[in-house]
Amino acid sequence: xxxxxxxxxxxxxxxxxxxxxxxxxxxxxxxxxxxxxxxxxxxxxxxxxxxxxxxxxxxxxxxxxxxxxxxxxxxxxxxxxxxxxxxxxxxxxxxxxxxxxxxxxxxxxxxxxxxxxxxxxxxxxxxxxxxxxxxxxxxxxxxxxxxxxxxxxxxxxxxxxxxxxxxxxxxxxxxxxxxxxxxxxxxxxxxxxxxxxxxxxxxxxxxxxxxxxxxxxxxxxxx
Amino acid sequence: xxxxxxxxxxxxxxxxxxxxxxxxxxxxxxxxxxxxxxxxxxxxxxxxxxxxxxxxxxxxxxxxxxxxxxxxxxxxxxxxxxxxxxxxxxxxxxxxxxxxxxxxxxxxxxxxxxxxxxxxxxxxxxxxxxxxxxxxxxxxxxxxxxxxxxxxxxxxxxxxxxxxxxxxxxxxxxxxxxxxxxxxxxxxxxxxxxxxxxxxxxxxxxxxxxxxxxxxxxx
Amino acid sequence: xxxxxxxxxxxxxxxxxxxxxxxxxxxxxxxxxxxxxxxxxxxxxxxxxxxxxxxxxxxxxxxxxxxxxxxxxxxxxxxxxxxxxxxxxxxxxxxxxxxxxxxxxxxxxxxxxxxxxxxxxxxxxxxxxxxxxxxxxxxxxxxxxxxxxxxxxxxxxxxxxxxxxxxxxxxxxxxxxxxxxxxxxxxxxxxxxxxxxxxxxxxxxxxxxxxxxxxxxxxxxxxxxxxxxxxxxxxxxxxxxxxxxxxxxxxxxxxxx
Numbered sequence: 136x137x138x139x140x141x142x143x144x145x146x147x148x149x150x151x152x153x154x155x156x157x158x159x160x161x162x163x164x165x166x167x168x169x170x171x172x173x174x175x176x177x178x179x180x181x182x183x184x185x186x187x188x189x190x191x192x193x194x195x196x197x198x199x200x201x202x203x204x205x206x207x208x209x210x211x212x213x214x215x216x217x218x219x220x221x222x223x224x225x226x227x228x229x230x231x232x233x234x235x236x237x238x239x240x241x242x243x244x245x246x247x248x249x250x251x252x253x254x255x256x257x258x259x260x261x262x263x264x265x266x267x268x269x270x271x272x273x274x275x276x277x278x279x280x281x282x283x284x285x286x287x288x289x290x291x292x293x294x295x296x297x298x299x300x301x302x303x304x305x306x307x308x309x310x311x312x313x314x315x316x317x318x319x320x321x322x323x324x325x326x327x328x329x330x331x332x333x334x335x336x337x338x339x340x341x342x343x344x345x346x347x348x349x350x351x352x353x354x355x356x357x358x
Numbered sequence: 359x360x361x362x363x364x365x366x367x368x369x370x371x372x373x374x375x376x377x378x379x380x381x382x383x384x385x386x387x388x389x390x391x392x393x394x395x396x397x398x399x400x401x402x403x404x405x406x407x408x409x410x411x412x413x414x415x416x417x418x419x420x421x422x423x424x425x426x427x428x429x430x431x432x433x434x435x436x437x438x439x440x441x442x443x444x445x446x447x448x449x450x451x452x453x454x455x456x457x458x459x460x461x462x463x464x465x466x467x468x469x470x471x472x473x474x475x476x477x478x479x480x481x482x483x484x485x486x487x488x489x490x491x492x493x494x495x496x497x498x499x500x501x502x503x504x505x506x507x508x509x510x511x512x513x514x515x516x517x518x519x520x521x522x523x524x525x526x527x528x529x530x531x532x533x534x535x536x537x538x539x540x541x542x543x544x545x546x547x548x549x550x551x552x553x554x555x556x557x558x559x560x561x562x563x564x565x566x567x568x569x570x571x572x573x574x575x576x577x
Numbered sequence: 578x579x580x581x582x583x584x585x586x587x588x589x590x591x592x593x594x595x596x597x598x599x600x601x602x603x604x605x606x607x608x609x610x611x612x613x614x615x616x617x618x619x620x621x622x623x624x625x626x627x628x629x630x631x632x633x634x635x636x637x638x639x640x641x642x643x644x645x646x647x648x649x650x651x652x653x654x655x656x657x658x659x660x661x662x663x664x665x666x667x668x669x670x671x672x673x674x675x676x677x678x679x680x681x682x683x684x685x686x687x688x689x690x691x692x693x694x695x696x697x698x699x700x701x702x703x704x705x706x707x708x709x710x711x712x713x714x715x716x717x718x719x720x721x722x723x724x725x726x727x728x729x730x731x732x733x734x735x736x737x738x739x740x741x742x743x744x745x746x747x748x749x750x751x752x753x754x755x756x757x758x759x760x761x762x763x764x765x766x767x768x769x770x771x772x773x774x775x776x777x778x779x780x781x782x783x784x785x786x787x788x789x790x791x792x793x794x795x796x797x798x799x800x801x802x803x804x805x806x807x808x809x810x811x812x813x814x815x816x817x818x819x820x821x822x823x824x825x826x827x828x829x830x831x832x833x834x
């Protein structure tokens with residue numbers, strides 16, 4: 136059995152550094168999710184309005200953001216902002232901007248989907264009872280929508296965490312970047328560190344995401 | 359916009375796009391195959407394999423493609439398994455996509471009423487015949503929208519291949535920005551090429567989705 | 578000569594408790610039509626599902642042509658070719674045309690070649706008045722039409738026994754008749770059938786014998802005429818009364834119009 140560099144993970148402060156790196160990724164995800172959810176709900180509700188201009192504008196925004204790979208969006212904001220706006224923004228800020236834009240689009244689509252999936256006769260039976268449009272929304276539509284949305288938005292968190300791994304490519308020092316640094320620093324003493332360290336990062340992501348996606352699945356089943 | 363520059367580097371992007379598409383298509387075909395095999399194992403409740411599939415699905419769905427690729431590309435060679443970047447890209451995409459395809463098929467099969475299978479059995483069909491003639495065809499058409507969404511998702515994920523030094527669209531754009539500082543042109547081309555790859559699939563996707571909904575088996 | 582189908586003391590329960598059938602016995606001879614009636618949850622549908630091996634039984638046995646059926650066998654395809662079943666919810670295969678629905682089992686299971694299977698399917702469709710729908714998909718048919726196709730689909734396998742599980746219960750009232758007529762025709766031609774139904778007049782017309790089930794037991798058996806006009810047990814009498822309505826209006830009212 137060759138040395139697989141598993142010991143490197145526990146050498147010095149390496150484990151703590153890796154966790155710190157994961158922390159950076161998680162922090163970016165969390166901030167982006169916190170921004171995305173309210174904005175996404177707003178966009179989703181606006182999408183159900185009948186105003187054609189509003190609809191068209193939002194539609195283009197949603198489609199563009201959802202069709203472009205997140206990495207392309209990161210490039211546009213990170214490299215493009217310097218060139219076009221003349222401001223030099225950090226990788227972290229670029230990441231938060233992009234993931235919030237992306238998260239808002241995804242969330243908006245989920246909200247729109249949840250609202251339109253409520254059958255028409257739910258509105259009609261509300262009207263038949265003499266409720267006003269506003270009351271129908273508050274007492275009938277929103278409670279049903281939230282039930283559908285909770286598991287989906289929790290799922291969005293895991294997708295967000297996985298997607299933040301991309302910030303490595305624009306130079307943010309997160310967990311994979313830390314892993315690269317550790318592997319590089321131990322190249323002579325432990326040439327096989329790549330196996331152990333990347334395996335560790337792989338498992339760290341797994342441990343971070345699995346409980347969240349299990350919670351989402353549990354809530355979905357219970358619905 | 360420097361159109362001379364765009365004209366000059368256009369062929370580079372075409373090359374890169376072809377590479378992206380090659381890996382994407384091969385990876386997706388493999389992912390569909392992996393997904394189907396996993397679905398069959400879960401449906402037939404084959405012991406041991408079934409547990410392995412569940413573990414695989416969890417691992418694949420709860421980790422980013424980037425770290426999956428790094429592990430395959432930089433980690434596995436240390437065990438003596440050397441894989442070149444192209445194959446690594448295809449395998450990485452299949453590893454990631456297989457679990458998504460499996461989920462799509464599985465939820466398709468699960469959404470079919472059990473009595474459909476029973477009515478096939480009552481006609482004298484075997485369990486396997488019921489699966490292949492009755493359940494799978496319906497599952498495929500029920501899960502078509504999820505299926506197309508997965509294809510778009512996987513094509514988007516190909517953008518991380520630059521991290522294992524594949525000369526794909528991202529790599530080309532980053533390179534050109536670094537060398538020539540033609541940021542706007544390089545990024546515009548990047549967006550243009552991704553739109554060319556992804557828009558048709560997305561439009562096809564919503565067409566298929568409408569079609570499936572129209573055909574909606576209903577009762 | 579033994580009966581075509583013999584059911585001896587069949588016991589069925591779910592997960593060790595909740596008894597559904599508590600020792601049911603009945604005999605079915607060739608060319609005979611048996612109707613099972615009873616309140617919902619009495620076990621009549623479960624009995625049909627047990628006969629066809631869709632549910633496991635815990636005790637007793639079911640014999641076809643004098644031989645006990647081994648329901649533990651993995652492959653019950655042989656049995657099911659001899660016993661056809663029609664479901665309440667039709668269960669046509671939505672992704673296949675009407676014709677393909679009918680010829681699926683003959684071609685894939687019985688090994689009939691496609692052309693012959695098609696020809697026979699068309700003859701059967703003709704008989705139920707649906708030949709013009711051969712190329713249509715199930716979603717294009719009304720409930721009554723779908724159910725007639727489901728019957729044809731079962732007939733195409735030439736089963737020795739046909740099981741009908743409340744086949745008109747999901748239909749709109751005006752479509753019930755067209756399905757019952759098909760079944761009456763089958764009875765006239767001498768088909769062997771077990772029918773679960775809530776259509777009492779139809780039951781009286783079609784049955785050779787009526788079995789009344791309640792709480793997993795056969796409570797009363799008899800010829801249809803005597804059963805419906807003078808049931809012997811109190812429980813059957815109560816059950817049949819559910820189908821009668823007493824006028825709530827004053828009899829004299831009509832004179833005042």
